[in-house]
Amino acid sequence: MAEAQTVSTVKKGRHREKWISFLFVLPSLIAIFVFVYGFIAWTGYISLTKWNTFLKDLSFAGLANYRFLFADFRFQSDLRNTVVFTLLFMAVCICLGLFLAVLLDRKRKGETLFRNIFLFPMALSFIVTGVVWQWIFNPSTGINLILKQLGVDDPPLWYVQTKVIPDLHLGQLHVGLPLALIAVIIAAAWQLSGFTMAMFLSGLRSISDELKEAARVDGATEWQVFRYILLPALKPITFSAIIILGHISLKIFDLVYAMTGPGAAFVTDMPGLYMVETTFKGSHYAQGAAIAVIMLVLVSLLIIPYLVLTFRKEESL
Amino acid sequence: MKLNGRALFSCLMAGMLLVLMTGCSSDSASSGSNAANKNQVEIFSWWTGAGEEDGLKALIALFKKKNPEIEVINAAVAGGAGTNAKTVLATRMQGNDPPDTFQVHGGAELNDSWVAADKMEPLNDFYAEQGWKDKFPKALIDLVSKDGKIYSVPVDIHRGNVLWYNKKIFDQYGLKPPATFDEFFKVADTLKSKGVTPLSLGDKEPWTATQLFENILLGKLGPDDYDKLWKGQVSFDDPRVKDSLVTFKKMLSYTNQDHAARNWQDATQLVGKGEAAMNVMGDWAKGYLTNDLKLKPNQDFAWAPFPGTDKTFVVITDTFGLPKGIKHPEATRKFLAVLGSVEGQDAFNPLKGSIPARLDADPGKYDVYGKQTMQDFRSSTLVPSLAHGSAAPEGFVTQFNQIINTFVTQGNVDQAIQMMKQDATANLATK
Numbered sequence: 038m039a040e041a042q043t044v045s046t047v048k049k050g051r052h053r054e055k056w057i058s059f060l061f062v063l064p065s066l067i068a069i070f071v072f073v074y075g076f077i078a079w080t081g082y083i084s085l086t087k088w089n090t091f092l093k094d095l096s097f098a099g100l101a102n103y104r105f106l107f108a109d110f111r112f113q114s115d116l117r118n119t120v121v122f123t124l125l126f127m128a129v130c131i132c133l134g135l136f137l138a139v140l141l142d143r144k145r146k147g148e149t150l151f152r153n154i155f156l157f158p159m160a161l162s163f164i165v166t167g168v169v170w171q172w173i174f175n176p177s178t179g180i181n182l183i184l185k186q187l188g189v190d191d192p193p194l195w196y197v198q199t200k201v202i203p204d205l206h207l208g209q210l211h212v213g214l215p216l217a218l219i220a221v222i223i224a225a226a227w228q229l230s231g232f233t234m235a236m237f238l239s240g241l242r243s244i245s246d247e248l249k250e251a252a253r254v255d256g257a258t259e260w261q262v263f264r265y266i267l268l269p270a271l272k273p274i275t276f277s278a279i280i281i282l283g284h285i286s287l288k289i290f291d292l293v294y295a296m297t298g299p300g301a302a303f304v305t306d307m308p309g310l311y312m313v314e315t316t317f318k319g320s321h322y323a324q325g326a327a328i329a330v331i332m333l334v335l336v337s338l339l340i341i342p343y344l345v346l347t348f349r350k351e352e353s354l
Numbered sequence: 355m356k357l358n359g360r361a362l363f364s365c366l367m368a369g370m371l372l373v374l375m376t377g378c379s380s381d382s383a384s385s386g387s388n389a390a391n392k393n394q395v396e397i398f399s400w401w402t403g404a405g406e407e408d409g410l411k412a413l414i415a416l417f418k419k420k421n422p423e424i425e426v427i428n429a430a431v432a433g434g435a436g437t438n439a440k441t442v443l444a445t446r447m448q449g450n451d452p453p454d455t456f457q458v459h460g461g462a463e464l465n466d467s468w469v470a471a472d473k474m475e476p477l478n479d480f481y482a483e484q485g486w487k488d489k490f491p492k493a494l495i496d497l498v499s500k501d502g503k504i505y506s507v508p509v510d511i512h513r514g515n516v517l518w519y520n521k522k523i524f525d526q527y528g529l530k531p532p533a534t535f536d537e538f539f540k541v542a543d544t545l546k547s548k549g550v551t552p553l554s555l556g557d558k559e560p561w562t563a564t565q566l567f568e569n570i571l572l573g574k575l576g577p578d579d580y581d582k583l584w585k586g587q588v589s590f591d592d593p594r595v596k597d598s599l600v601t602f603k604k605m606l607s608y609t610n611q612d613h614a615a616r617n618w619q620d621a622t623q624l625v626g627k628g629e630a631a632m633n634v635m636g637d638w639a640k641g642y643l644t645n646d647l648k649l650k651p652n653q654d655f656a657w658a659p660f661p662g663t664d665k666t667f668v669v670i671t672d673t674f675g676l677p678k679g680i681k682h683p684e685a686t687r688k689f690l691a692v693l694g695s696v697e698g699q700d701a702f703n704p705l706k707g708s709i710p711a712r713l714d715a716d717p718g719k720y721d722v723y724g725k726q727t728m729q730d731f732r733s734s735t736l737v738p739s740l741a742h743g744s745a746a747p748e749g750f751v752t753q754f755n756q757i758i759n760t761f762v763t764q765g766n767v768d769q770a771i772q773m774m775k776q777d778a779t780a781n782l783a784t785k
Contacts, residue, residue: 089749089780091467110773111756176612197614199763209769298558301614302763303756317441319752320467 077333084326091320102327112328113210114303115311119335121214122222122307123286129226130282131275134233139263141234142241152238155231163228167295170224171196196220196297199304215304217297225292229285233278240274241267276343283339288332308332394425395685397674398453400439401706402432405641409706413509416701417692424685429453447473452677454686460497460508460671461744466783468677469500475676476503480687486694489712493736497744498673506675507694508711510703513727514636514668514739515569515660518622518643521653523550523631531658535573535601538661542608545631553605554630555613556621560755563762565741566634567602573662574598577735584738584745586782590774599767606762614762623647626655634660636670636742640723641707651722659730667734670742671711750781 087098106112137155141148158166173179174195181192193216201211244267252262290309299306299314308328316325401410407430414426431439436457443456447468458464468474481487481504487495490508498506519531527548532538542552557563572580574594582588583595610630613621622639624630626647633639640657643649659666674693676686692698699710700719709720709728717725738744743751754777761770 091747091749092471110760171615175615177615194612197612199614209766297615299560299759301557302760314752317444318437319749320747321749321752 080326080329083323084330086323088323089321098323102323103331105324106327106331110209111299111303111306111311112308113208115306115308117210117212118215118218118303118305118307119287122218122225122289123283125214125218125222126225126229126286127279127282129222130230130233131278133226133230134278135237135271137230137234138237138241139267141238152235155234157231158228159232161228163289163291164295166224166228167292170220170227171296174220174224196300196305199301201304215300217300217304221293221296221305224296225286225289228292229282233282236274236278236281237271240271244270280339280343284336287336287339393423393685394427394454394682395689396427396429396454396682397689398429398431398439398443398456399672400431400433400436400457402430405645406706409702409704412701412705413693413698416698417689420692421685421688424688426689447471447677450679452680454680454682455674455676455689457672457674458506459743460494460506460669460673461738462747463743464498464506464673464675465500466747468675469505473678474505475678475683476505477507477676477690478504480676480690484691484694489694489714491713491731491736494669494671494711497669497671497736497738498675506673507690508671508673509693509699510672510706510708511711511727511731512636512638512670512708513730514565514670514742515572515663515666516635516637516639517658517660518625518633518635518639518655519657520625520628520631521656523628524656531656532661533658533664535570535661539604542605542632546608551610551624551630552608552632553610554621554624554633555606555609556616556618557613557759557762558615558617560759561741562618562621562635564751564755564758565636565739566605567598567758568740568745569634569660569663569668570598570602570605571595572666572668572737573660574601577666577737581737581745584740584750584782586778590771590778595774596767596771599761599770602761603765603767606765619646636739637723637727638707644721645707657723665734667731667736668739669736670739670744672708747781747783750777753777753781 083095084102085098085100086095087101088094089102141152141155175181176192176194176197179195181195184192196217198216201213201215203213205212248266249262252266257265288309289307290313293305293307294310297305299310308331312325312328312332315321315328397410397414399410401407410428410430414428418424418426431442433439439457443453446452452473458468464474486507494508494511495504498504498508517531523529523545524531527544529541529544530537532541545552555562555566568580571583574597575583575588575592579588579592579594583590583592610616610621610624618635618639619642621630622633622635622642625633626643626649637657640651643655644651649655674690676683676690680686693702694712696710696712696715699712700715703710703715704719704721704724707724709715709724709731713732715728717728720728740746740751740754746754754774757770757773757777760773761767
């Protein structure tokens, strides 16, 4: 009897605890529902209306805004730029980050110093990076002055370059890598390679020395240790790096805004820039909302597989 | 148990929402009553740059001298050539918290937005009271009016169709500022053969290229048809539009190679420093040349109307109106009275480097450029600027900027015309 009572009070206590913890997260839950999901829904709704004038017009337009965007030269360029930028930016950051991490992992003298030097750009805001690299890559005043001193007669035009290679035509769009984006990719990679390095370094440090030693004792070369021990062990880290870098580059705005703007013929334009301009300068609210929805879909394409994978892992644990 | 939990959950949700909502409403109520101080006027602008901020301060000082009992709140928002300010303004207007008065370009920027949204008080009685009706040019009053009702007070005038040139380079090669397009290309060819960049452009922000193109359109179409183009009464199929694009393309071949990396100041600087010979820019460039680069007018640099636009004046005017539902209408009227007075305009404009909107201001207070421009302002046909949002709604302008941006690189005339027509159908109200 007494025992049964204690069991029930313990149960009650547990229930109460559950409720109290629920109460604590409730305000933020509500806030998230209203301010995140609520506004996502609102944006989705606006993107289906005719509100492309200064005066609010919420009459239904169907997919007209989306149709307009996908036929629009600027938005087509934006999509091309986003894809090219994201792929190259991630590739450069991951290769460079991994390289630096492996170098630092040698535990030589001065490691802390170099680690901080490599990490430091991350502390800057994208706006600062953008302004500085804008000066560096300015074709008439920046790095080209050095190149000219070194005897390069025809230095690159950097972000002023309007060429796209290979110049495949798809309607009026030039499909390929806009050369002007290379300057932006260098700036972005400069800022975030250090961060990627830090991620890889922590990954490398979590691999036990014994494992590496064992491989070496078995006669593995340094390359083989890297290829067959380190790389497979770094897979989850690489995956996280892709997610983090990918969502930064898909949503990039400030760096491009400060560094190049949309660029001639939109060679460095990004959906974020277009969205802000068309919404707040041009009062094309519905069009801006449609761009926002498309950006959300792009990020989801990256994030959802990641979430699915992590959930599966948690379940299997 | 489960049912109870759900009921409790929904109760809590409702409770939280209630708290949130009442929290919001009580907040706005209290801020409203705090601000309902009668002796205040809040002036909203994007005047934070060197000369313009000084001008605004001089204006406020004059106002305070006349109305010492009224407190002035200078609500200037910096950045983006007014873009940031316009965003803040839109938020405040839509939230029914309008500033007492705000800066807005005369023309479409005023009429197709705030006036169309029924957010502005007509000022006809106020103009009559102040005796202003014949003090401003009629074309200017028309620019700030809709359906016969006047909605704002113009304070300054900038001219958009000015060709700036480096006097020393022109003297050196015995050149005269070109008055026609043929002369322009002759001069440009001479300069090119001497190794001087003929025309500087800085279209990192696309409006500068649009501004150059609108001047070409004005030169080719003349003031009447230029105006009709933006009203949808002249089609973009007009052969003169095509001719303008061809001329524009040709002109671009005389510009500095790195134009996409420069903003307007960088482009004007090329002329100031003698690295390029000519630049087309609104006359705020004068302030930049004299104040920032310390150059002397008519000695280091000089100016002429853009080719083919001699007797026309592309007007860019900053104006202030009276929004509906403001907290201090009386104090605001007093401010507008100072703003529109000769004294107020002469306090503000010499510092900003613009000319007064009134015709009876004192030319003695202005520099050599100002004096001459005041003359031109009186004797020329006034037309609105597209690049600065006076000729057509912002929606049309942003789209037009994109077309120009693409055209500058790709130079496809037919495609540009096609896109301009689409832009016109989508964003120009055909009246």
